Amino acid sequence: MAPMTRARAGIERLPNARLATYYCDRASVGLIISEGVVISEQANGWNQSPGIYTDAMRDAWRDVVSAVHAAGGVMFAQLWHSGRASHSSFRADGSRAVAPSAIAINGEYMHTPIGKQPYETPRALATAEIASVVEDFCRAAERAKLAGFDGIELHGANGYLIDSFLQSKTNQRTDQYGGSIENRFRFLREIVEAVTSVFPANRVAVRLSPNGVYNDMGSPDYRETFSFAAQQLDRFGLAYLHLMDGLGFGFHQLGEPMTLAEFRPQFRSLLIGNCGYAQETAEAAIAANHADLIAFATPLHQQPRSRRTLCQQLAAQPARRNVGVVLIRRRGLQRLSEIPSKLSKPRSIG
Numbered sequence: 001m002a003p004m005t006r007a008r009a010g011i012e013r014l015p016n017a018r019l020a021t022y023y024c025d026r027a028s029v030g031l032i033i034s035e036g037v038v039i040s041e042q043a044n045g046w047n048q049s050p051g052i053y054t055d056a057m058r059d060a061w062r063d064v065v066s067a068v069h070a071a072g073g074v075m076f077a078q079l080w081h082s083g084r085a086s087h088s089s090f091r092a093d094g095s096r097a098v099a100p101s102a103i104a105i106n107g108e109y110m111h112t113p114i115g116k117q118p119y120e121t122p123r124a125l126a127t128a129e130i131a132s133v134v135e136d137f138c139r140a141a142e143r144a145k146l147a148g149f150d151g152i153e154l155h156g157a158n159g160y161l162i163d164s165f166l167q168s169k170t171n172q173r174t175d176q177y178g179g180s181i182e183n184r185f186r187f188l189r190e191i192v193e194a195v196t197s198v199f200p201a202n203r204v205a206v207r208l209s210p211n212g213v214y215n216d217m218g219s220p221d222y223r224e225t226f227s228f229a230a231q232q233l234d235r236f237g238l239a240y241l242h243l244m245d246g247l248g249f250g251f252h253q254l255g256e257p258m259t260l261a262e263f264r265p266q267f268r269s270l271l272i273g274n275c276g277y278a279q280e281t282a283e284a285a286i287a288a289n290h291a292d293l294i295a296f297a298t299p300l301h302q303q304p305r306s307r308r309t310l311c312q313q314l315a316a317q318p319a320r321r322n323v324g325v326v327l328i329r330r331r332g333l334q335r336l337s338e339i340p341s342k343l344s345k346p347r348s349i350g
């Protein structure tokens with residue numbers, strides 16, 4: 001299941017029984033990637049999205065993850081910093097959103113705690129501050145581990161902080177975090193290095209949106225940028241690379257879209273595709289060996305009541321962890337019990 005922000009965590013941003021039910025209802029998909037989970041107060045940019053930057057948040061997530069495990073699911077936390085897609089009203093001290101460069105989203109308005117507001121120009125992070133944001137990702141990974149998550153996915157898609165560092169459109173820095181593709185990749189590299197000291201690399205994943213226009217993204221050098229990122233990420237032996245290759249979430253139209261097939265030789269671990277897939281197109285992509293998994297978001301938005309009841313029953317019976325759990329995989333449908341061994345397959349870092 002692809003990450004889907006549901007904005008149900010209240011103003012305290014605490015996961016709750018509603019979230020537990022929602023995820024348990026979907027545990028039978030096999031691998032659940034959580035909605036974006038914010039890593040710090042600075043990272044907030046969406047009303048009532050859950051956080052993982054306090055011990056209370058950690059403990060509340062533990063209840064959710066335990067319930068998902070009891071229902072037979074595997075759950076990764078998507079760690080999120082919203083970057084420039086935020087507003088000063090999200091922070092108690094009224095401080096502005098942060099970004100690689102002081103470039104506002106060119107858009108009409110955003111939803112904030114004080115209603116619809118025009119986008120603000122973010123503040124460019126000082127070079128010396130960047131380490132503390134990396135540290136926030138690391139602390140969030142530690143809490144995710146203590147909460148029992150099976151792994152973490154770094155939200156590097158959709159114009160949020162990591163994506164805006166990667167892309168030339170939003171990163172016009174002149175220090176070691178900007179300019180060349182290598183420099184723009186440095187922020188993500190440092191985060192991956194930090195969080196792989198918490199989780200083993202094969203429990204850490206990255207999500208990217210090379211074709212996306214969401215949050216006013218799309219850079220002329222997108223192909224070089226995302227090819228480089230995939231090749232560099234390959235060196236870490238990560239759990240998977242999650243690509244929004246489909247165009248259903250908006251396409252920047254700056255050239256031919258990047259495809260799963262194009263990424264395949266650049267990233268040797270699991271490749272997950274997403275965006276606009278149906279069962280037939282997902283199975284075709286897997287059969288053609290363009291991807292190992294296809295993630296679904298909106299098809300899992302609603303679920304019939306009967307499934308919900310079944311999931312609740314499973315959640316109440318921890319001994320039945322692997323009952324009926326399947327996932328679309330390269331050779332068709334396989335049981336969830338095979339996924340953890342695939343995720344923990346030893347990989348060489350070269």
Ligand SMILES: Cc1cc2nc3c(=O)[nH]c(=O)nc-3n(C[C@H](O)[C@H](O)[C@H](O)COP(=O)(O)O)c2cc1C
Nearest residue numbers: 002003004005035036275276277295296297298299
């Ligand atoms: C309501 C909603 C919330 C979403 N929240 C997130 C999110 O928190 N993190 C993320 O990476 N993508 C998010 N997305 C994007 C989805 O993960 C997915 O990429 C998109 O819906 C396309 O996939 P689909 O065609 O299977 O729905 C969200 C999409 C929707 C519709």
